[in-house]
Amino acid sequence: MNWRHAAPLVVCAACPAYGAQYLTVEQAQREAFPGATAFESADVVLSKVQAEEISRQSDQKIRAGRRYRIWRARRGSELLGWVVADAVIGKHLLIDYTVALSPSGKVRGVEILEYRENYGGEIRREAWRAQFTGKGTASPLQLDADIRNITGATMSCRHVTEGVKKVVALIDVCF
């Protein structure tokens, strides 16, 4: 099989962000609870007491005053479960994800919504776009969508896993 070496995608010193979007929050809600007739907002801003208890349960340092985006999934008056949207930051990496939970607060699923990698520096649109003559007039973000498959990435999902533990504690403590 041919190792046909395509044109290098990175030439300029300052490059735009690379990322991937899989789902919006609304799509993630509907996929987690397809039978739901409504997603009722139930945002929480943590009190000091709540933050301390969540910290204890999840073995992490959770700050008071932080707002968490939470929805109750309902079918009529029946509670089908919960959806929590959260984000974690890894090195150079911002990850939006949702956790779907059963009515009793057990994890039913975790979905990555979007991740963005930032390398710092200015985004030099023209220099970046100049490499892609023939690929259309898409903006750098759309062009980055062409890079759909990466090898050599050894990214730990530990932050998301910890985030999920925090979300489980959050629902347990606040509801």
Added chain:
Amino acid sequence: MFVSERIRRARPLLGTFVEIETDGGPALLEQAFAAIGRVERLMSFHRPDSDVARINTHGATGPVQVNAGTFEVLKKARLLWERSAGIFDVTREGRFEAVRLTGAREVHLAAAVTLDLGGIAKGWAVDQAITVLAGSGAGFAVVNAGGDLRVWGDTAIEVALREPDSGRPGPAFQLAGAALATTARYQPWSGRRPETGVRSRGRVAGRTALRSVSVRAPHCWQADALTKIAWLQGESAASLLREFGAEALWLRADGSTAQTGGWA
């Protein structure tokens, strides 16, 4: 032929992010992720109830019966250990000869060694997911577990190699109907060292001059394991690669490349 919409999702699994894209529909996508989840439950080093943990805890005192999938991976690990003259070794002590695989899917440790399937299980998990997707009538599927990936179907995909220093997507190549895995040297941008899963038997000349090596192979378990061997052995791994129908691409620190498979 009916063309379905492609769905692409990513979930935290196997200690990394596993991305699956397919036109086979959401139910099939769920089954593919479930296949990955099964491998994690069986072969995770950290989970106390995985087959690996049970072998490490009890294997020296008596035979431990394991799941068919775990046994399959251990047989493949043994094959690679034999064919690589011990370079590929899934025990942390470099003593795979102490691992006995007996009939009825039993594993017995003849000495106190620690099994770690991290150098092969991720690739095998990708293969399991692809098997689910390919067996259903889906026309296209890509499964990518933290950079160990495999594409199935008639379409070729473009894969970018992540540059070891900056972490940015770098040079890209085409891939169709095959698997790909990459080992690169220390990547400060991610804060993690590359997985090895191999015991180095001493420094191999020219290894420190390598930036990365990518291996293309029919199956992802092969690519996963062979990339570690190709990293350590450099171009002397060529005949072993050929045995598995695999090819490698080495990127050196000076920007030059070397390849196997008959292309310049």
